[in-house]
Amino acid sequence: MTDEPTGLWLIGARGSVATTAISGLLALRAGLTPPTGCVTERPEFAGVPLPGWADLVVGGHDVVDTPLVKRAEQLADSGVLPHRLLGAITDRLHAADAEVRPGYHPVTHRGSQAEAAGRLAADITGFRERHGLARVVVVNVSSTEPPVPATPEHDDLAALEEALADPTRAVLPPSSVAAYAALTAGCPFVDFTPSTGIALPALDELARRERLPYAGRDGKTGETLLRTVLAPMFTARALRVRSWAGTNLLGGGDGATLEDPAHADSKLESKARGLAALLGDGVTAPLHIDNVPDLGEQKTAWDHVSFEGFLGARMSLQLTWTGLDSSLAAPLVLDLARLVAAAHAAGQVGALGALAFFFKDPLGSDEHRFAEQARELYRWAGELT
């Protein structure tokens, strides 16, 4: 499948991560930048049949109108994109804009969620046909949603579809409407956010019925990445972690969203699950996310790890991570599009646990240790044909 034209459809296409991914793809395709941060360009993936940069066509949904060029300029001011790149890709960014359609938003939508999903699916299939694409991978990079209370319909596809048809109900959060639409349009789905998205039994049922693969969730790009690398070290050395406290300072769109504690909860939950999976219970692990607008796209995370060694000796490790979140996320979005496209071409179905490497809260896998995730990823990719 290496050179089949492949679509990348971004939910949240005008956000920071999406704009960076689109700009970067244009730059890669034009040979203007090396593929730093792109995992699929590592030697381990030589020979894996992945779509090339030139094979990827971009479109998406968003609920705001800001042109991509304008977002890209803001990102350049924040150090995410080089100023001198912008000029070279302006025209192509305008072209990409033409493929962004209005997303689903509960506040403005009228009618049933089934209708909404139908409209979203039609946008995607139209895109696929217009560009003659072999397949379209839908990737959710829209704003984090608050956790959603469970209802029985989430566990059963038939019940879910009944509820979706009811114009008086809104049984799914927008991220799950998007996942539902993608699957009904015959597209594999990737959830890069901590939102509910595809992580419902009823949607897993749908994916299996439609014989589609999917992957998620919550891209692992900063503090959690470090934790999944460092926690196994303490374990392998038989050192006892007593507490692992974390503070995240972030600005940008994600900072503003997570300022609302309801939205932050999704993120904190997915982070906490990971630490417990790595170190077991009994570790004191306070965790905060603070919106600090002046940091712009920069995320600064401070972690303080207190651990016990031989004869009860007390020691500590502190970490300060200063990352540009979108710079870290965007190449992974491109990697995931390529890998999930290849999985689809290879006929894989359901949650792709082998992609746990990319996620804070991996679907289809219980493995949080980074090195083990990497090994599994390489093994899996090596078997794609």
Add this chain to the structure above:
Amino acid sequence: MTDEPTGLWLIGARGSVATTAISGLLALRAGLTPPTGCVTERPEFAGVPLPGWADLVVGGHDVVDTPLVKRAEQLADSGVLPHRLLGAITDRLHAADAEVRPGYHPVTHRGSQAEAAGRLAADITGFRERHGLARVVVVNVSSTEPPVPATPEHDDLAALEEALADPTRAVLPPSSVAAYAALTAGCPFVDFTPSTGIALPALDELARRERLPYAGRDGKTGETLLRTVLAPMFTARALRVRSWAGTNLLGGGDGATLEDPAHADSKLESKARGLAALLGDGVTAPLHIDNVPDLGEQKTAWDHVSFEGFLGARMSLQLTWTGLDSSLAAPLVLDLARLVAAAHAAGQVGALGALAFFFKDPLGSDEHRFAEQARELYRWAGELT
């Protein structure tokens, strides 16, 4: 071999690491402490035929007279040993003192180095016989030596032995005299320091001739441990590390020794080799070791990593490690004694590359990545019988 009586002979037996290892062994044997920090007590080693805590008997060489009890009290004041433990093990520390013999020191020695080595070897065989030990593992935890200029005798055993017999020469540094003595006494050797020790072709020749295993060198317990865990993360994520600057503040005996730039060079060289092996050349990597006596046994290391991501984005990671060096080293010394004893019992010969997990500058292995080292260690241990 699980329950054969086994000797642990420490070169530098009155130093911080040795005193902590001895005190900890006594505490473990008496069930006064859990085996935190002991890798060989992890589930991965269940079933591996290792000597038990009760099977280990301790002796060693040192060039100072300070009684172990006095060193142990100093370590308690520094937070390395719990004050309340001291009372419980005082008698047994006095007993251990009786097995410490004067080490070889070029300044006080008269005669050839062959005579010196003969005397050291006799101390070790006497110890083995006195206690009816199946074998004795000799572990070097003496003060770091300055790097040693190469001479042709280092490459050839016959030439070396000729030079050793010459009372006008001192062809080997003390650590290598100790290694030579261990091998001639039929004992496996572990080099926990960055000194030359056994890392000479002529001594490898001797080990092979005597069919003895050995392991080294320079215990990996702090900054370098973190580096071998974190550097592979940057690589796996295709992030480009531009600089990795480090500063180490340490007091204690090791701080005083390393204050002398000649001695620090051994340490800095072994650290630098590791980073280049992990990240390739082209990384700016200034590194300092400062003696800060008021820190006592505490070591504080600060690392600043600057890296480049997608589209040239500039990011950084800072680490501050606050460790008690001897608390980190001592359980590994016990682990190494057990593992090398088992390797000897299993008839293994030469550099044990599978023990790279424990060392900054692994002998018999080019692998510096921590996760890969751990996997290799488990595999190797699983095959011991």
Add this chain to the structure above:
Amino acid sequence: MTDEPTGLWLIGARGSVATTAISGLLALRAGLTPPTGCVTERPEFAGVPLPGWADLVVGGHDVVDTPLVKRAEQLADSGVLPHRLLGAITDRLHAADAEVRPGYHPVTHRGSQAEAAGRLAADITGFRERHGLARVVVVNVSSTEPPVPATPEHDDLAALEEALADPTRAVLPPSSVAAYAALTAGCPFVDFTPSTGIALPALDELARRERLPYAGRDGKTGETLLRTVLAPMFTARALRVRSWAGTNLLGGGDGATLEDPAHADSKLESKARGLAALLGDGVTAPLHIDNVPDLGEQKTAWDHVSFEGFLGARMSLQLTWTGLDSSLAAPLVLDLARLVAAAHAAGQVGALGALAFFFKDPLGSDEHRFAEQARELYRWAGELT
């Protein structure tokens, strides 16, 4: 007044700060320790007529029974007191225990708050008479209370006393009952905590009527100390602070109390007021206090300051403070006892704004800049006679 016998009556006498202050006073008096951390031993206070260490007699209230010797042992295990000191002062700690009386606790008390205050005051006057003390300074170092809703009685002494007499009401929080009792017993009062304590108009009225001085509140010992030192630097250099984020990790008794968000609020409020006073509004300043029990008496605070310089350049400062809270607080408690005793001897009345140097939320002063507070303190002390 230099050598008049003076009482130091501690509310919360069995807590960490109090136990450290008492142990330290005994050690100072016995010449077992230098007066590190004692501001009043600096050259600036030479010649100021303060009571000497030997002139201070200690007693207090608490609501728990743990003997001081037991608390002192726990503090030694935490690194606050040297183990070897304990033996030397055990007898004197037992003697101090005899002067600790049951404090007022709303849950166990029966009757009006006036009766409670009467009993507390009688304990203090009994102590003063028993020891022939010229005066007793009452210092509140009890657990932090939650903020208290305002009621009209807090603003007017007559109305307050009426409410106090009503057995169906509990118009004052315990810290204010203690302050009321101190004043009615004719004693100056110091509030080392962020609790309401004496900071009510009605109690200020009472202090003035009784011609008593008082000082507060919330001892400035860590993160806030640094902030009042560093914020003026940014101002003097015309640098624009955009955000100042802080995280505090603490164990110990105070950690447990502040785990309850209601109690933490007092502390966070007093910290926030200080930052706004120093830098004006418009600084994003998220602040967290986390209970991390394994840290014991250690407090670790991380601050991240983001600031703007010439031509909008973005820069940052990070701080990690690792302090032993009680070690920092205890000598200041002794300093305050001496200084407030001297103020009382000199006939000063009302809030002692010149002691702002010691407090996060200074009563009687709007000055938060550390250097200016120091200058004012020296000036004021120089005028005491």
Add this chain to the structure above:
Amino acid sequence: MTDEPTGLWLIGARGSVATTAISGLLALRAGLTPPTGCVTERPEFAGVPLPGWADLVVGGHDVVDTPLVKRAEQLADSGVLPHRLLGAITDRLHAADAEVRPGYHPVTHRGSQAEAAGRLAADITGFRERHGLARVVVVNVSSTEPPVPATPEHDDLAALEEALADPTRAVLPPSSVAAYAALTAGCPFVDFTPSTGIALPALDELARRERLPYAGRDGKTGETLLRTVLAPMFTARALRVRSWAGTNLLGGGDGATLEDPAHADSKLESKARGLAALLGDGVTAPLHIDNVPDLGEQKTAWDHVSFEGFLGARMSLQLTWTGLDSSLAAPLVLDLARLVAAAHAAGQVGALGALAFFFKDPLGSDEHRFAEQARELYRWAGELT
């Protein structure tokens, strides 16, 4: 003198600091930026008769030809200047370029140093006449020089002038040739670098003879600024600093120069003098400067302070300062030009100790405490008329 046209003559006019100062002055004059970082725009200086931004005319010496516009572009890429500002000031930067003359460099110069100084002085007086300036302040912001061995001529003006006339000698380092030239041209001199510059008795003699004021040396902009703010806090709180370790990572021109240990020595010496002045001897204070080119104009300094409190308790403070060095330095260069111009107008002569606030190694003052320096600066400025 408020509105007299005033020259600012920069030695090292094409360097980072100079280019930032010039660009910033042009932006301030055009009202394109607020005066963040400019101390003389603080309320404390309202009413002080200083030249306005529009009154300052810029010229200078350098030994390289890179046009200012090119340097400014590099600085914009490094985050020092906003990209969008460049367009607005390009023309004026070109104009400023026309006033930069070749500096003195021992390698290219032929003839006596007196001739070199004569040529430099002529450049400055030509500039003064061409622009009808009331005075010209000469500020040294050229590359740091290595420390210079003392010779008797440095102590005596007559002997110095004799040596200067000798074409076979080079008795002065370039920074001192520049200072000598400035003074002989009748200009006040500011040394913003740690080089020898004006800090020689013979040049002080010349300044007094010519009735000229001067100020220096080594602008205080980062780690040392923090030290002079924080060290007095430890002192005022009677806490005993045991060690203060520092590491500076810097790229840029200054990083390249200081990579040479000979040049770094000047900087390290001036930093060490400051710490000892603040805290006395007996503080372990290792200090490193590392060239890390990928950091560009960013300077990252890590300080680790270990201190002792009550009863010997051990505590620590860590600082990480991430500054843009030229952004911090440039506004101070403008401040110094204004203040020294005013001092000259007011007839002041010799070392201006009241400007210690600006310098790591203040000439004419022993005061290193930041708050005291600020107070003295305000007092002094308030008396200028």
